[in-house]
Amino acid sequence: MKLKKLWLLLILLIVAGSAATIPVSAEKQVKELEVEELFEGVDGTTVIKNLQTNQVYVYNKERSQERYTPESTFKIANALIGLQTKAVRDEYDVKRWDGVEREFEDWNRDHTLASGMRHSVIWYYQAMARDIGYENMANYVKQLNYGNQDISGGIDQFWLDSSLKISAQEQVQFIENLVEETLPIDEQHLKTVKRIMINEEFDTYILHGKTGSRLSDYGLGWYVGYIETDKGVWVFATNMAGSGSKAKSITLNILKEINIIKE
Template sequence: MKMIKAAVILLFSVMLTSIGSTTVTEAKQEQTKELEIDELFNGKEGTMVLKSLKNDKVYEYNKERVSKRFTPESTFKVPNALIGLQTSAVRDEYEVKRWDGVVREFDSWNRDHSLASAMRESAMWFYQDMAKDIGETRMQEKIRMLEYGNQDITGGIQSFWLDSSLKISALEQINFMEKLVKEELPFEEKHQKTVKRMMIQNEQDDYTLHGKTGTRLSDLGLGWYVGFIDIKKDTWVFAVNINGSGTEAKNITLETLKQMGIIEVGK
C-alpha cells in the first residue's frame, strides 16, 4: 500500500511539473510576436530581436536565425569598454591614446582618440590597443563573467572578435544589453553608466537612442546594430544582424522602431 501511495504521489508530481513547464512555454510563446519586416531586409538574410523591458514582450524577425551565432565585430566595443574600465586599462571615457601615425581605412581613425570618441567613430586601433593592455588572462576572466556569447578568445587578443573565434547570437546580444540597461552586469555600476552614456547616438525630447554598429570589413558580409532606446514610459532593447553592413542593420532598426510607433515618423 505504501509503495502504491508513493507511486501515485510521484506520478502526480510529474504531472504538475509537466503542466507547469507547458504553462511557462505557452506564456513565452504568447510574449513573442513575429515582426513582418521582410521589405526592410531587401532580400538579404538577417534577423531582428526587439524587446520591451516594461512588459517583456519580444518581437522577432526570422526566428530560425535569432539563436545563430556570428562574430560581434565592432559591437564588441561595448563589452570591451566595460572591461577596460573595470580593469583600469583606461581611467575613464576621456583618457586619450595617441595615434601611432599609421594611416588606416577611415580618415576619422587617423588621429588621437579617447575611449568615448573611439566608440563614436568605431576606431578599431584604440580598442585593439586597449585589449592588449587588458591582456588575455583578464580578458578571458571578464568575458566569462559577462557570459558573452561563446566566450572564445583564442583568435588572438587584438582580433578575436573580428571575423574570428568569438561569436554571439542576436538573442544573446539582447540579454547582454538588457543587463547593461538595468546595470545588472557583474561590474561596477559607474562603469555601466559610463558605457551607456558613450553609446548615445541621438537625443530627442521624447527618446534617447543608444547603439553600436558592427561590420565585417573584410567583405561587408555581416552587419550588426545593437543597443536600446529610452522612451518616456519604456525602454526597448534591440539586436539586428544582416548579411550586409552595420549601416544597413541600423537603418532596419530605425525603420522598425518607426513602424512600431516607438519613434515618431519624421524623427
C-alpha cells in the same frame, strides 16, 4: 489494503496542494515581425524586447539564434572590461594616434574611449585589449557570458571575423543585462558605457547603440543597443549580410513601423 489507499490519497493531496502553490510564470510573448521588405531581399534578423512587458519581436527567428562574429559591437563589452580592469581610467582616457594612415579619416587622430566608441576606432580598442591582457579578457568575457566566449583568435583580433561569436538573441540578453545593471561590472562603469553609447537624443527618445561591420567584405553588419522612451525601454539586435550602417537604418525603420519611434 485500505490503509495503503488512504496513504496514497493523502500523498496525492499533498502533491496537488504543493503544485497549486507554485506560481506559473508567464511565457514570454513572441511576435513574428513581417518586415521582409525592409531587408530588401538580403538575409538578416532583428530581435527587439520590451523590458517592461517582456514582449519580444523577432524577424527570422532561425537566423536570430545563429552565432556570428560581433565585429565592432564588441566595443561595448571591451569598454566595460577596460574600465573594470583599469586598462583605461575613464571615458576621457586618451590614446595617441601612431601616425599610420587608416581607411577612415576619423581614425587618423588621437582618441578617447568615448570618441573611439562614437567613431568605431578599431586601433584604440585593440590597444586597450592588449592592455587588458589575455587572462583578464578571458575571465571577463566568461563572466559576461558573451556568446561562445572564445578569444583564441588573438588578444587584439578575436572579435574581428575570428573566434568570438554571438547570436542576435544573445546580444539582446547582454544589452538587457547592461541596461538593468546586472553585469559583474561596477555601477559607475556600466553608466559610463551606456552614456557613451548614445547615438541620438530627442525629446521623445534616447537611442543607445553600436554598429559593427566585417570590413573585409561588408558581408556582415550589426546594430545592437536600446532605446528609451516615455513608455519604456526596448533592447534590440539586428544583423544582416551587409554593413553596420545598413543594419542601423533597418533597425530604425522597424522601430518606427512598430510605433516605438514616432515620426
